Every structure is written in C-alpha cells, then in structure tokens.
Amino acid sequence: MCLAIPALIKRIEDKEAEVEIGGITRRISLWLTPEAKVGDYVLLHTGYAINILDQEEAEETLKLLQEVAEAAEEKG
Amino acid sequence: MKFITEFRRSELAEGLIAQIHRRSQTPVRFMEFCGGHTVTIFKYGIRQVLPETIEMVSGPGCPVCVTANADLDKAIALSKIPDVIITTFGDMLKVPGSRSSLQKVKADGADVHTVYSTMDALKIAGMNPTKSVVFLGIGFETTAPTIAASILQAREKRVKNYYVLSLHKLCPPVIRAILDSGEVKLQGLICPGHVSAIIGSHPWEFIAQDYGIPCVVSGFEPLDILRCVDMLVAQIENGESKVEIAYRRGVRPEGNQQALKLMEQIFEPCPAQWRGIGEVPSSGLKLRKEYQHFDAELAFDIDPGPTYEPEGCICGDILRGVKTPADCRLFGKACTPQYPVGPCMVSSEGSCSAYYLYGEGIGG
Numbered sequence: 513m514c515l516a517i518p519a520l521i522k523r524i525e526d527k528e529a530e531v532e533i534g535g536i537t538r539r540i541s542l543w544l545t546p547e548a549k550v551g552d553y554v555l556l557h558t559g560y561a562i563n564i565l566d567q568e569e570a571e572e573t574l575k576l577l578q579e580v581a582e583a584a585e586e587k588g
Numbered sequence: 589m590k591f592i593t594e595f596r597r598s599e600l601a602e603g604l605i606a607q608i609h610r611r612s613q614t615p616v617r618f619m620e621f622c623g624g625h626t627v628t629i630f631k632y633g634i635r636q637v638l639p640e641t642i643e644m645v646s647g648p649g650c651p652v653c654v655t656a657n658a659d660l661d662k663a664i665a666l667s668k669i670p671d672v673i674i675t676t677f678g679d680m681l682k683v684p685g686s687r688s689s690l691q692k693v694k695a696d697g698a699d700v701h702t703v704y705s706t707m708d709a710l711k712i713a714g715m716n717p718t719k720s721v722v723f724l725g726i727g728f729e730t731t732a733p734t735i736a737a738s739i740l741q742a743r744e745k746r747v748k749n750y751y752v753l754s755l756h757k758l759c760p761p762v763i764r765a766i767l768d769s770g771e772v773k774l775q776g777l778i779c780p781g782h783v784s785a786i787i788g789s790h791p792w793e794f795i796a797q798d799y800g801i802p803c804v805v806s807g808f809e810p811l812d813i814l815r816c817v818d819m820l821v822a823q824i825e826n827g828e829s830k831v832e833i834a835y836r837r838g839v840r841p842e843g844n845q846q847a848l849k850l851m852e853q854i855f856e857p858c859p860a861q862w863r864g865i866g867e868v869p870s871s872g873l874k875l876r877k878e879y880q881h882f883d884a885e886l887a888f889d890i891d892p893g894p895t896y897e898p899e900g901c902i903c904g905d906i907l908r909g910v911k912t913p914a915d916c917r918l919f920g921k922a923c924t925p926q927y928p929v930g931p932c933m934v935s936s937e938g939s940c941s942a943y944y945l946y947g948e949g950i951g952g
C-alpha cells in the first residue's frame with residue numbers, strides 16, 4: 513500500500529501539477545513537495561508527490577552497480 | 589533516466605548476486621518489513637538466487653493486513669449509518685471483518701466509494717453537501733501525510749462534511765515490539781523505502797544501536813533489493829550494525845520535512861491495535877484536539893458489536909514473522925485470492941497473496 517511510482521512534472525499550477533507516468537497524464541498534489549519544479553521526477557503516492565527523486569544519486573548507484581558487475585565478470 | 593527500467597537490468601543483478609554469494613559466510617535471517625518488498629522478492633524470484641546462508645522472512649508491513657478486526661468492524665458499522673458515504677482505498681473493500689466486509693455492505697446498499705486519493709474523497713464531499721463523507725485513514729507514514737494534507741485542504745475550503753477514521757500506523761514502534769517479543773531472531777532488517785522517504789533513515793537507528801541489527805533502507809526494484817541484501821551481508825561479515833540507505837534516489841537521511849511537519853500538525857501518536865501483535869504503544873496516530881471535528885470516531889455513534897477472528901487463519905503469526913503461509917492449512921484450499929479468508933490473502937501486498945501468485949511450489 514506504500515506503493516509510489518516515478519512521475520515526471522510537466523506543468524505546475526499553484527499546489528497542483530500535471531505529471532506524466534508512462535505516457536499517461538495525471539493531476540497530482542504538491543502539498544508535500546512544494547519545492548518541486550517542472551522537469552523533476554517525483555515519487556507519486558495516492559495522488560501526492562511524497563518526494564523528489566534525486567537524479568545524481570540514481571546515476572551514482574547505477575555506476576556503482578556497473579562496477580560490481582564488471583568486478584564479478586573478472587572474477588567470474 | 590526514467591527511474592524504473594534502469595533498476596531492473598539483469599546483467600547488473602548478476603554482478604550483485606555473485607558478490608553476495610562470494611561475501612556471505614555467516615548464516616543469517618533477514619526480514620523485509622514492507623509488503624511492497626515482499627512482492628518484488630517473490631515476483632523476481634529473489635529468494636531462489638540468494639545463497640543458502642541467507643534466510644528471508646516477511647514482516648508486518650502491509651497496512652491492510654495489520655488493521656485489527658475490531659477497527660474493520662468500526663468501518664463497516666460506520667457505513668451502515670444513514671447519510672454516511674465511506675471513501676476508501678480499493679484494497680480495503682474485500683477484507684473480511686467479523687461478520688461482513690465493505691464489499692458486502694456495499695452490495696447490500698451502503699454508500700461505499702473506492703478512491704485513488706484523498707483528493708477524490710474531498711471532491712465527493714463537495715458534491716454531496718447533505719451527506720457525511722468519511723475517509724478510512726489506513727496506511728503507514730507514507731500515507732498519513734497525504735491524509736493530513738486533505739484535512740488542511742478541507743479546512744481551507746471550509747468543507748464541513750469531511751471526516752477521517754484515523755487507523756494509521758507507525759512502523760518503528762512495531763518493529764521494536766516484534767524484536768522485544770523475541771519470537772523471531774533477526775540479523776538484518778530491510779527497512780521500508782517509502783515510509784523512509786517521509787521519515788528518513790534516522791528513526792531506524794535504535795535498531796542498529798540497541799539491538800545490534802544491521803538496517804538498510806531499500807527501494808522496490810529488484811536491483812534495489814539485491815543491493816540492500818549485499819549491504820546487509822557486508823555489515824554482517826564486517827561485524828557492524830548501522831543504518832544505511834540503498835535507495836538514495838528516493839530517501840534522504842532527514843526524510844521529507846514538509847510532510848513530517850503536516851503530519852505533526854494534524855496528528856499525535858496514540859496506542860494502536862495491530863492484527864496478530866496486539867496493542868503497541870505510540871504506534872498509531874489520532875487527530876489533535878484542534879482538528880477533532882474531522883474525527884469520525886468522535887462525530888458518529890459507532891457500534892461495531894463483538895469481534896471475531898476468522899477461524900483457522902494464521903495471518904497474525906505470519907505478520908509477526910513466526911509462520912509462513914505454507915503453515916496455514918487453508919492456504920490455496922479454502923483460502924485463495926478469489927475467496928480470501930484473511931487479509932494477508934486479500935491485499936496484493938499480503939504474504940499469502942504473494943505466495944499464492946508467485947509461490948514457491950507450496951500448498952494446493
């Protein structure tokens with residue numbers, strides 16, 4: 513029930529935003545993430561953005577996983 | 589970056605799995621607290637790819653499953669009061685209370701609406717000014733701030749016919765209760781990702797410090813879970829116990845301050861009843877005095893009648909991590925997702941449903 517999915521903010525109007533989720537447009541509330549900007553990905557839970565996703569951290573994690581995969585292959 | 593498919597890449601999973609196999613020497617039992625994690629673990633067959641040294645058990649992290657029967661009975665009793673409209677997330681509809689379910693009372697004529705968001709519940713209140721609209725406030729720290737926001741919106745827009753039955757539950761206190769019971773011995777905890785998106789990672793510190801159990805906050809994609817397990821194994825083999833975040837893109841150590849502020853403004857902690865676990869101090873949320881006129885419990889005379897537990901159902905033991913669905917003699921026979929006996933089979937995040945849908949060749 514704590515399901516939350518990434519959604520891309522397209523437009524902001526006051527405390528609401530229009531987001532895109534896999535090609536579908538939805539209106540959501542920004543009451544919990546007032547600092548969200550157009551172009552941000554947010555975690556969407558029951559119509560509310562509960563957090564802004566951090567692009568840099570995501571890339572960092574993937575880089576680390578890539579290194580693990582390469583190391584595993586070498587040790588293979 | 590779409591934040592989804594990148595975290596499902598199989599070549600990266602293989603690297604992590606190899607690393608986990610290489611690192612893990614000590615036999616351990618890890619609990620995934622959250623039902624969302626249970627689903628990922630089963631859907632992607634993660635238990636099967638882990639080394640024999642790692643045993644995984646599912647915890648009580650499904651808000652629908654842990655809602656006590658007495659509270660379900662209250663919701664059902666509310667739905668029978670004239671001119672009351674019940675609004676709720678869909679998961680709650682089929683959960684059997686002592687004598688009925690919301691789905692059954694709806695079929696018998698009660699006004700029960702499934703909504704996607706509290707914003708929809710507010711709209712229904714606006715469209716039905718002569719009726720009372722009650723939202724069933726079920727959920728953990730992930731959901732509670734959204735309900736707090738709806739109460740503030742109702743106040744702002746002067747909506748006078750919107751009420752909340754606050755059955756919210758808080759996660760850290762129940763983990764303490766489970767650890768204190770000593771029934772299940774854990775060497776690692778996979779902390780819930782979206783609860784932590786709100787509360788941050790600090791509220792888990794007591795588990796690492798007081799109980800010496802490594803904690804890692806995980807996301808919900810298969811790579812997130814594998815990375816989390818790998819980090820737990822690393823802590824175990826290094827003899828450490830600390831709180832780490834394997835889901836940095838979604839969780840900051842300090843959480844979401846705005847959401848916490850709203851939650852704090854509207855709610856205060858209170859004791860709460862958990863199915864199978866009983867009353868846990870400070871593990872629930874009730875409306876603060878200033879917002880009590882939104883409290884359905886105070887606004888209506890609710891008579892839920894006596895409470896009975898479903899016969900033969902061992903959901904309570906499963907929620908404490910003491911038993912698995914395979915131990916239930918009704919599993920897959922008298923109890924299936926189509927004809928569920930207990931909440932762990934109703935909820936898409938319940939252990940029984942995960943076992944049934946993605947099973948490990950048990951039951952039936």
Ligand code: SF4
Pocket residue numbers: 900901902903906913916917918919920923924928929930931932933934940
């Ligand atoms: S299989 Fe059904 S009856 Fe058995 S514990 Fe799960 S929900 Fe309860």
